[in-house]
Amino acid sequence: MTPSKKGFTVPLLKQGKVADDTFVRIGDEDPLPDQGDVIVGLSRWQADRDELTRHKGSLGVELAVGESPSEIEGDLAHFDVIALDFPAFSDGRAFSSARLLRERHGFQGEIRAVGDVELEQLHFMARVGFDSFLIESDDPEKDWTTAQADLDLWYQPTEDGHTTVRQKRRR
């Protein structure tokens, strides 16, 4: 569970629904709980890799902006979740990271958007490979529906399964 800046828990949005968040974010200095699903930062992963691979529970890693997916390229099999941080609404580095994880490194697990996540980015995020979102909102499910209803035409090919305009034209 991730507490928001305002103190309450930020809802997790997954497949358009608010879902239970079983993961706990463990800081670099925090003790690792005996069990349960945890997400750690990249440096913790690199430092405590052996201990973490033996951990009872699902494992996730969180990449801060500037931490490249290539740093965990060989480790992907260990992670059920990769969280990518948006330190600000306007900081778009994680969009590239998500695409690289999905399209270059073939990561199949959950890619989670954390940080400054807002309705107006949801459709971009979904297109580059995010499939869960910690989103501070009164009604995340409505946000999701709104974002989905905005646009259904895309010029850019990504590997999100959507048909692009170019493909539609060829038909």
Added chain:
Amino acid sequence: MPHVVIANRLRDGIVVFLGTSHQWVEKLSECSPAQSEAEEEALIRLGQEASDRQEIVDPTLIEVEEKEGVLHAVKMREAMRAMGPTVREDLGKQAEN
């Protein structure tokens, strides 16, 4: 130096001013400026509150001066906002009389 708060109205972007009457007005001349620090602080607070209520954007405290009985913004930029473009005197506040 006397001060007023300047901002743009959210709905239409029109420049508005806030003086000690604590009413937003469209003309600098309709504004009575804050003369003390306490009055200035009250204006800044009101400006911020109006911004939080999403009525106006970018409230800023600016210096004004009285010349021959008329209020002017001291900085060129704010004077431009109070008047309108100098290259189109038929437009903006300067044209509305």
Added chain:
Amino acid sequence: MYQYDEFDREFVEQRAKQFARQVERRLAGELPEDKFKPLRLMNGLYLQLHAYMLRINVPYGCLSSEQMRKLAHVSRLYDKSYGHLTTRQNMQLNWIRLVDMPEILNELASVNMHGIQSSGNCIRNITADEYAGVAADEIEDPRIYCEFLRQWSSLHPEFSFLPRKFKISVTGSPNDRAAVMAHDIGLRLYKNEEGESGFEVFVGGGLGRTPFVGKSIRTFLPTEHILSYCEAILRVYNQLGRRDNKYKARIKVLVHETGIDKIRELVEAEWESIRDGALNLPEEDIALIRARFTPPRYEAPLDSEDELKALREKNPDFDRWVDQQLAEHKQPGYSIVNISCTPIGKPPGDISSDQMEAVADLADLYSMGELRVTHNQNLVFTDVRRQDLFKLWQALVEIDLETANHGLITDTICCPGLDYCALANARSIPVAEKISNAFADHERQKEIGEIYINMSGCINACGHHHVGNIGILGVDKKNSELYQLMLGGSAKEDASIGKILGRGFDEDGIVTAVENVVDTYLEIRTDGETFIETHRRVGDDPFKERLYGASPKTR
């Protein structure tokens, strides 16, 4: 020009609805300004000094008469009956109300227009040679690739929150009218020795606080790879571009700090992984887009040259206009006509709603319904039959658009400056007007010959002052306006960045200074030398001496 298909149209409509929804959220208080700002900017909406300002895209400068008519209508109904043509080939309206935006976007969408990505930290409207497709000197028409780039960059899911804005410009001619080396990516379309089409790709050009001329990152890129190569550049930039300081966030700084060789290595490595993927453009896709460019229906030329000659002899004003405003068309019997929107003593690039409407009608009559917006804030009629030139000129006289100053000193480039712009430090339009008045005499302008004066009201350089032969930059010195003068810039294929000459001048002083610079040039030029050629030969010294008196050695 490119005809939108059902998908393109639907896309613009969806986007207009989306922004209407965002505006509603904003007005309802659900979206604070710090979140709304990037969204409104992505739709071309600024908050300027007096009101909101809307920047409407004119993709690579191409405009239909129908669209121009709509701009006339929108500017009349929702603004103050004029618009401003920008150096990025767009149109800006200065007095927009936020509450009107949903309606305005609907109006624009009805003619396939919008403000998508005309601002914000994303890939901006693609710009191109204003004579693309019709210029006699063109090797290949770049508009097809501009169109692919337009589509690829529209709401790109990965590149909509870049470190800073990103500008792409394309030319298909060896004579660069698109200033490709002053852009984040510049593309020069040409044919290699084997006769294959491809691009030379430049990266990291740009003006602003730290101006750089673009560097060649690849000398030949086959056209089918244009999208994947741009994607590779953008991906490298999105990850590595600086976000700690907005003045260092453009790709030019990344290229400068990292070095072009290292950047090339990163881009090429990235490109290797994606080059044969879904972004590749097979010939069949290119053909689909090409087919949507309606080919102009050229007619066999009437022999009107004798008649034209006679008309020119009888009408000195017409003669002057023909002499100055035409460019060579690839099709015999046709001319490209430049229409100056920078009349003597008036704000460069401003055009009234009535003029827009009249120009739209004239484009229907004389230019197959198509026109262009140029980077020097003028308009172009692309396809004018030479036998129609006189009638067109007469009609332009009626609407005050017959100024004959193309490429002359009064055809200044000038940003809105402190009269409108929230970022400005000084006014620029009044100075442009004064300079224009000082050189109003046509004979004097002709004697001076080709020269470009570019002016900006702040370091952001929307008026491209660094690449003006004479550049002027307005600064704020203790709450009064001061103008710095720089010489030696060029936006053409021989791109160069001007350097500040010395201390600045006040408003009248800068006008005199420009006159002195020009007089100095006239005194020292050799036969047939343009201003820039003279400056390149002699450097700053003679000009400095004239302006500041001191001898160059002791300075």
